Amino acid sequence: MIYIYLFLIVILVIGAAIFLWFLIWTVIIGDLRGAPFVASRRNKIRLMCDLAQIRPGMAVADLGSGDGSILLEAARRGAKAIGLEINPFLVWFSRLRAKRRGLHEKITVLRRDFYTYPLDKIDVIFVYLWPETMKKLREKFLSECRPGTRIVSNAFPIKGWRAIMEKEGVYVYEIKNAQNPDTHKT
Numbered sequence: 001m002i003y004i005y006l007f008l009i010v011i012l013v014i015g016a017a018i019f020l021w022f023l024i025w026t027v028i029i030g031d032l033r034g035a036p037f038v039a040s041r042r043n044k045i046r047l048m049c050d051l052a053q054i055r056p057g058m059a060v061a062d063l064g065s066g067d068g069s070i071l072l073e074a075a076r077r078g079a080k081a082i083g084l085e086i087n088p089f090l091v092w093f094s095r096l097r098a099k100r101r102g103l104h105e106k107i108t109v110l111r112r113d114f115y116t117y118p119l120d121k122i123d124v125i126f127v128y129l130w131p132e133t134m135k136k137l138r139e140k141f142l143s144e145c146r147p148g149t150r151i152v153s154n155a156f157p158i159k160g161w162r163a164i165m166e167k168e169g170v171y172v173y174e175i176k177n178a179q180n181p182d183t184h185k186t
């Protein structure tokens with residue numbers, strides 16, 4: 001009998017440790033590095049993909065891809081989607097979802113800090129991040145993105161940049177001329 005109790009205690013402790021680890025990654029580390037995990041709503045994801053004008057063959061990236069829902073929608077529309085996510089649980093979860101939906105050949109999820117990923121081959125960039133994080137990303141966008149690259153932000157505008165479209169709290173920006181940041185200023 002004592003062994004059963006011991007076994008149950010061990011299982012409980014392991015479960016609690018995994019849960020705590022998950023919470024630390026999802027709330028604290030995510031927040032410190034760019035934004036905590038909060039999934040974009042389904043109707044927002046559709047709107048973001050509509051406004052991005054995704055076409056088959058396009059390369060899209062979600063910076064902080066969370067549970068992979070944006071990647072799934074983009075891949076369903078024929079895009080090649082890459083997710084950059086620091087939270088290991090969310091990376092595995094979104095890979096699993098892509099596999100279960102048969103979209104794994106169109107979706108890549110990397111456990112990687114998005115600041116370190118080169119954006120020069122990406123046509124559409126999705127973000128749902130704190131305004132301060134996007135402010136830090138502006139220089140990266142300007143120095144790496146090709147003219148014509150669209151940046152689609154859920155909920156928060158990019159400070160100091162002029163959106164080419166805004167609908168229901170989704171902001172769309174287009175890199176006009178990477179050498180000339182003034183084209184983006186409000």
Ligand SMILES: C[S@@+](CC[C@H](N)C(=O)[O-])C[C@H]1O[C@@H](n2cnc3c(N)ncnc32)[C@H](O)[C@@H]1O
Nearest residue numbers: 030033034035038039040064066086113114128
């Ligand atoms: C608000 S959630 C957005 C999730 C998803 N893009 C969506 O719209 O449903 C932000 C995500 O960014 C991730 N994140 C934060 N900072 C990051 C960084 N520096 N590199 C990669 N991922 C990051 C967090 O772990 C979290 O999952």
